[in-house]
Amino acid sequence: MSIKRQKWLSHFLTYLLLILGLAVVAVPFWYMFVTSMKPQSYIFEMPPRLWPEEFTLTNYIEAITRDKFDLYFLNSLFVAVISTVSTVMISSMMAYAFARMNFPGKKALFYVILLGMMIPPVTLLVPQFIIAKNLMLINKFSGLILVYITMNISQQTFLLRGFFEGIPREIEEAALMDGAGRWRIFSQIILPLSKPGLAAVSIFTFLYCWDEFAWAQVMMTDTAKRTLPIGIALFQSQHLTRWGLVFAASIISFIPVVLVFTMFQKHFIKGISTTGLKG
Amino acid sequence: MSKLHTKSFKESATAYLFLLPGFILFALFIFGPLLYSLRISFFDWNVIRPERSEWIGWENYVRAFTDPIFRSAIVNTIAYTVITVTGQMTFGTLIAVLLNQDIRGRTFFRVAYYLPVITSWVIVSLLFEYMFSGQGGLVNYLLRDILHITSENIRWLADPILAFVPIDLLGIWKGVGWTAIIVLAGLQAIPEQLYEAAEVDGAGNMARFFKITLPLLRPTLVFLLVVLTIGGMNSYVSNLLLTDGGNPLDKTHFILTYMYERTFKNLEFGFGAAISSMLTVFIFIYSTLQIKLLQKPAEV
Numbered sequence: 001m002s003i004k005r006q007k008w009l010s011h012f013l014t015y016l017l018l019i020l021g022l023a024v025v026a027v028p029f030w031y032m033f034v035t036s037m038k039p040q041s042y043i044f045e046m047p048p049r050l051w052p053e054e055f056t057l058t059n060y061i062e063a064i065t066r067d068k069f070d071l072y073f074l075n076s077l078f079v080a081v082i083s084t085v086s087t088v089m090i091s092s093m094m095a096y097a098f099a100r101m102n103f104p105g106k107k108a109l110f111y112v113i114l115l116g117m118m119i120p121p122v123t124l125l126v127p128q129f130i131i132a133k134n135l136m137l138i139n140k141f142s143g144l145i146l147v148y149i150t151m152n153i154s155q156q157t158f159l160l161r162g163f164f165e166g167i168p169r170e171i172e173e174a175a176l177m178d179g180a181g182r183w184r185i186f187s188q189i190i191l192p193l194s195k196p197g198l199a200a201v202s203i204f205t206f207l208y209c210w211d212e213f214a215w216a217q218v219m220m221t222d223t224a225k226r227t228l229p230i231g232i233a234l235f236q237s238q239h240l241t242r243w244g245l246v247f248a249a250s251i252i253s254f255i256p257v258v259l260v261f262t263m264f265q266k267h268f269i270k271g272i273s274t275t276g277l278k279g
Numbered sequence: 280m281s282k283l284h285t286k287s288f289k290e291s292a293t294a295y296l297f298l299l300p301g302f303i304l305f306a307l308f309i310f311g312p313l314l315y316s317l318r319i320s321f322f323d324w325n326v327i328r329p330e331r332s333e334w335i336g337w338e339n340y341v342r343a344f345t346d347p348i349f350r351s352a353i354v355n356t357i358a359y360t361v362i363t364v365t366g367q368m369t370f371g372t373l374i375a376v377l378l379n380q381d382i383r384g385r386t387f388f389r390v391a392y393y394l395p396v397i398t399s400w401v402i403v404s405l406l407f408e409y410m411f412s413g414q415g416g417l418v419n420y421l422l423r424d425i426l427h428i429t430s431e432n433i434r435w436l437a438d439p440i441l442a443f444v445p446i447d448l449l450g451i452w453k454g455v456g457w458t459a460i461i462v463l464a465g466l467q468a469i470p471e472q473l474y475e476a477a478e479v480d481g482a483g484n485m486a487r488f489f490k491i492t493l494p495l496l497r498p499t500l501v502f503l504l505v506v507l508t509i510g511g512m513n514s515y516v517s518n519l520l521l522t523d524g525g526n527p528l529d530k531t532h533f534i535l536t537y538m539y540e541r542t543f544k545n546l547e548f549g550f551g552a553a554i555s556s557m558l559t560v561f562i563f564i565y566s567t568l569q570i571k572l573l574q575k576p577a578e579v
Contacts, residue, residue, distance in 0.1 A: 010484075014377050018388055021374060024452070025392055031417060032406050047424060048417050090304070093297040103291035109298065116309055120513045120562055122535050123555040126542050127312030130319070130326070135307075150308040153301050182293045211399035213516050218543060229401040233520060236405050243409050250402040261397050265390055269460060 036060070036247035043243050059248035067238075069249060071224060072231035076253070079141055079227060080209035083148040087205045088198055091153045095160035096186050100172070116154030122214050129218055139222045148209045156201045163197030164190060200267040203260055210257060228253040313559070316552045324549035332549070339553035349554070352532035359443065359533065360511030363450035367507055368500065370451065371458025376488070378459065379466045389463075392456040400516035403453055408521050411435040411445040418445075439530035442522050446531075449517050454510070458503060465499030466492065505569045509562055515539070534558055 030050065035043065037055045063069055097103070098110055128147060129138075137143030171193075172185050191198070213229040220226050226234070232253060236246045320339055322332040343349045374392060378385055395403060410417045413434035422428045435441050469492065477487050515535040522531045532540075534554065542551030 011380075011382070014380055014382060017373070018377050018382075021370075022388065022391055025395060025456075028403075028406055028410060028452075029394065031410065032402075035409070044412075044415055046415050046420070048415070048420050090300045094301045097294040097297035101290060101294040101297070102287070103294040106294075109302075112302075112305065116305060118563065118566060119309060119313070119559065120509060122513050122515050123559045123562075124309065124312050124316070126538070126548060126551045126555050127316035127319070128308055129543075130329075130548065131308070131312050131315065133326075146304065147308055150304040153304065157301065182290075182297075186297075207397055211401070213399070213401055214539075229399055232405070233401050236520075246405055247409075250405065254398060254402060257397055257399075258394075261393075262390070265393075269389065269393070 032247045033251065035243055036251055038244050040242065040244060043241065059244040060252065063235075063245055063249040063252060066245075067231070067235060068224065068226075069231060069235075069252075072226050072228050073253065075141070075225060076210060076228040077256075079144050079148070080206050082141075083145045083152070083209045084202050084205045086145070087149045087152045087156055088202055090149065091156035091201065092160050092191065092194070092198065093186070094153065094157040095164055096190060098157070098161045099164035100169075101182070113154045113157050117158060121151050125214055125218055128215070132219055138219050139225060141225065143219055144216060144227070147215055148205075148212065152205045152208055156205060159201055159204075160194070160197055163194055167193055196267050199264050203264050203267070206260060207257060210253075316559075317556050319549055320553035320556050322549045324547075324552070326546055326548045335549070339550045340557070342550065343553055343557070348529050348532060349534075349537060351530060352534050352537040355443070355531060356512060356514070356533045356535075359447060359450065359514060360508055362447045363454065363511050363514075364504065364507045366447070366451035367454045367458045368503060370455045371503075372462050372496075372500075374455065374459040375462035375466055376492070378463055389460065392459055394456070395453045396456045398453070400453075401520065403449060404517045404520040407445045407449045407517075408436065413437060436522060439528060442531045446517055446521055449521075450511070450514065454507065458507070461503055462496065462499060465496050469495045501569070505566050508569075509566060512558065512562060 027050075031048075034050060034052055036059050037057070038045075038052045039054065039056050039058065042049070042052060094113070098106065098113075132138055132143045132147070135143075137146065167190065171189060175185050175189060211229060212227075213233070216227045216230050217233075220230065232246065232249050235249055239245055319332070321334060321336060323335050323338075325331045325333075378388060411419075413419070413432060413436065415432060418435070419429075419432045423430065423432065433441065435445055473491050473495075474487060477491060482490065513535065514533055518531065518533045518536045519539070535558075538551050538554040538558075541547045541554075
């Protein structure tokens, strides 16, 4: 009987702590949502309400129609999709070479990939800016995309190499016997077998591009070409007290992330826990 | 013999072709910039007319270390890193241990705790700015009217020390979900039989945690320590948005917000490059040493 009670008590404590933690995580999000639904006159109300007196969508309508916000959204989508597709293509090719092929310098080149993972992105900001300037990439989407691909390929190559190594060799060996080339094996056998791995890598890359702030802020000064994070930060500095508006814009920009994450959360969490990579 | 030779030559050529696009990008946007950065850190760099840049040797480095704002930025960055790494690892481990039990709704909790991780730094920074607002934000209301700890509103973001309360809390709040997932993966790799054997020997919950869980979790915790420390040293966006990059009085800078200000606002590219190079070298040495000294986790 006492063991049963002890078990019950430990279960109770577990849930209590988990729910407490959940509240700490959820209250800020809920507060953001509620604020985005408040009319401006209630933004600094005292006491601050977690359940607004009246719900309104005016902030959302204003956010979408104002300050090229719709354009920022499309810019972000364009940059993130192109970067993600290119990153997945380039890094799966590299990963395949490292996983399955033999060539001189393989170890050294793989070490370069690991090195690329260790270099903190923000410390590259200054020299990347100068090089992008020399290559006439400032204020161009291609400048954003090329750097985003580069900052992602080492991590994704590392992840995909592990994934490809888990595919049984026999499948390819049969094809090699039949005289199929490496490219055909890669594109017609390996890639279709790797959908979960490719999904995880795509989500990592998409999230990175969708949220990236430092590089976009430094190199995109053309207002028509800004991406969402820059747009939202500027939104806030231009409308200092219009928090409802700022959070409505934030929530709209957060929707694709939540959609992508909940759809693929299984692959995603597996990808993180097996490789220890930061999402 | 020669046929085999041509075959392996062909194989190598194909492999290099597979690697080529990625390595071109590496050379252009990572290793090229890295070396270039090192070079311009020895110049009084003129970004508009680079040919007029003047070689000044170690002067940018000397200036950095005699600069009181840079020194306070180092202190701030280290303090932030120590506090947020400790916080993330403590709470992350706690959450992981709780989630490692046989309970309902595990997936739900995992996803929920992960939400702050996938939210962009810009959004969560603005959210914390609003919650910690000096004129009646949610936090001030909680402290003053509900808990009665303070008698008036605290102007968090206007004070050079208090400004770190929201910045540090944000760092922990945003990172804990990721830490928990990694620790959880480490916990699930510990064989169940060890706990069963300990239970037979009469070891209590505490003894089992300290005698089995923690030692076997060591590689995971070392890995986390390295990655989170690097993350902390590279902190940037939250500080930039919450304190407008170093305000009040340039006392709340992080290394990178200061680098950003000097480079892109004052156009001192040489000085910025010197700071970047130092941070890169430091992080390199730090992570290599840390991994060598404290053993490498098996799975990474």
